[in-house]
Amino acid sequence: MSDEIKKGLLGIVVDETTISQVMPDINALTYRGYAVQDLCETCKFEEVAYLVLKGDLPNSIQLNKFKKEERENRNITINLREIIKHMPKRSHPMDVVRTVVSVMGLEDKETSDNSPEANMRKAMRIFAKTPTAIAAFFRARKGKKVIPPKKELSFSENFFYMCFGKVPRKEIVKAFDVSLILYAEHSFNVSTFTARTITSSLSDIHGAITGAVASLKGPLHGGANEEVMHMLKKIKKPENAKKWILDALKKKKLIMGFGHRVYSKGDSRVPTMKKYYLKVAEILKEKKLPKMSQIIETIMIEKKNIHPNLDYPSGPTYHLMKFDTDFFTPIFVMARITGWSAHIMEQHASNKLIRPLSKYSGEKHRKVMLLNQR
Numbered sequence: 001m002s003d004e005i006k007k008g009l010l011g012i013v014v015d016e017t018t019i020s021q022v023m024p025d026i027n028a029l030t031y032r033g034y035a036v037q038d039l040c041e042t043c044k045f046e047e048v049a050y051l052v053l054k055g056d057l058p059n060s061i062q063l064n065k066f067k068k069e070e071r072e073n074r075n076i077t078i079n080l081r082e083i084i085k086h087m088p089k090r091s092h093p094m095d096v097v098r099t100v101v102s103v104m105g106l107e108d109k110e111t112s113d114n115s116p117e118a119n120m121r122k123a124m125r126i127f128a129k130t131p132t133a134i135a136a137f138f139r140a141r142k143g144k145k146v147i148p149p150k151k152e153l154s155f156s157e158n159f160f161y162m163c164f165g166k167v168p169r170k171e172i173v174k175a176f177d178v179s180l181i182l183y184a185e186h187s188f189n190v191s192t193f194t195a196r197t198i199t200s201s202l203s204d205i206h207g208a209i210t211g212a213v214a215s216l217k218g219p220l221h222g223g224a225n226e227e228v229m230h231m232l233k234k235i236k237k238p239e240n241a242k243k244w245i246l247d248a249l250k251k252k253k254l255i256m257g258f259g260h261r262v263y264s265k266g267d268s269r270v271p272t273m274k275k276y277y278l279k280v281a282e283i284l285k286e287k288k289l290p291k292m293s294q295i296i297e298t299i300m301i302e303k304k305n306i307h308p309n310l311d312y313p314s315g316p317t318y319h320l321m322k323f324d325t326d327f328f329t330p331i332f333v334m335a336r337i338t339g340w341s342a343h344i345m346e347q348h349a350s351n352k353l354i355r356p357l358s359k360y361s362g363e364k365h366r367k368v369m370l371l372n373q374r
């Protein structure tokens with residue numbers, strides 16, 4: 001057995017998956033064999049959610065059944081709604097989401113049933129209810145009345161409706177749908193690996209997703225989309241961007257929304273998201289933000305050869321859609337529940353306890369002295 005330590009499991013292949021493939025050499029990403037760019041242009045988010053969860057694109061009968069099930073499961077309990085209303089208003093929404101998924105586990109009748117059928121039903125309930133809980137906190141913390149979900153609306157339309165009381169024009173909804181498709185799945189990233197690790201002890205899906213949410217919160221992972229927006233807000237206007245970024249690089253600061261563990265020549269999801277970011281900005285007649293984004297991107301590539309990741313264009317897109325900055329990562333959760341659930345079910349289907357080794361580098365063996373002798 002080799003003693004070499006690969007910090008952060010760098011370059012280590014830990015298992016097989018049939019859910020998605022990241023191909024950094026050719027800058028590609030596929031879900032179940034379909035190029036993610038093609039899915040974005042051809043499908044609605046619900047179709048891709050079905051694909052990720054069930055393994056294939058649905059026909060229209062399968063899709064209608066799936067949509068019906070999702071829509072019928074959107075309501076959260078009165079108990080959960082009251083808990084959300086009473087949560088501290090200053091709570092980070094990701095902490096709220098983490099708690100909410102955990103509470104759903106307390107309420108779910110099938111929590112301890114890990115059969116594939118029960119797991120699929122629970123995945124659907126978590127998928128359908130989490131946006132309702134997120135939107136409830138979005139409004140409750142501002143002292144606004146919580147808006148219940150509407151069955152006639154699509155997944156994305158309904159989320160806008162529950163947050164703002166109205167649905168924006170179809171191009172904005174499409175851009176949101178695209179962001180969800182791009183966020184749905186990404187192989188063995190930190191949160192997915194967390195979910196699989198929790199599952200490997202034969203724990204349940206609510207627990208695994210609760211852990212995954214906690215892991216996604218970090219700024220090196222999902223939390224980066226919020227950090228990108230904080231950075232753009234600090235820079236304020238395009239004229240400040242060049243100086244700000246050069247100063248930050250001189251101080252060896254980490255620039256959020258750039259770099260990736262797997263992609264070295266750029267994140268395969270960025271061109272699609274950037275296209276929709278620019279479309280949204282154009283519709284809303286916003287010029288400053290895309291200009292700032294472009295200046296920073298150009299300098300990062302020129303000076304550091306570090307490319308943007310998906311969080312870089314998605315953050316300002318959500319800002320233009322009027323979501324509060326600390327709700328960007330919860331939106332990521334809404335999409336990634338599909339990927340996490342698929343991985344949890346895949347792990348259950350071919351489980352082996354995940355238990356790596358460590359090399360001990362602490363004190364040599366020591367004699368325990370009596371308390372009065374220490």
Ligand SMILES: CC(C)(COP(=O)(O)OP(=O)(O)OC[C@H]1O[C@@H](n2cnc3c(N)ncnc32)[C@H](O)[C@@H]1OP(=O)(O)O)[C@@H](O)C(=O)NCCC(=O)NCCS
Nearest residue numbers: 219220221224253254255256257258259260261306309311
């Ligand atoms: C994503 C990330 C954690 C990948 O990290 P990693 O694979 O461990 O790579 P490293 O952190 O070792 O980076 C390698 C080098 O590039 C630099 N680098 C990587 N990302 C950078 C960034 N966003 N800004 C500035 N420098 C960066 C590192 O400082 C390091 O430089 P060094 O070799 O001189 O020390 C890292 O790029 C990062 O922190 N990015 C910002 C957070 C972010 O956007 N996360 C979302 C990811 S989808």
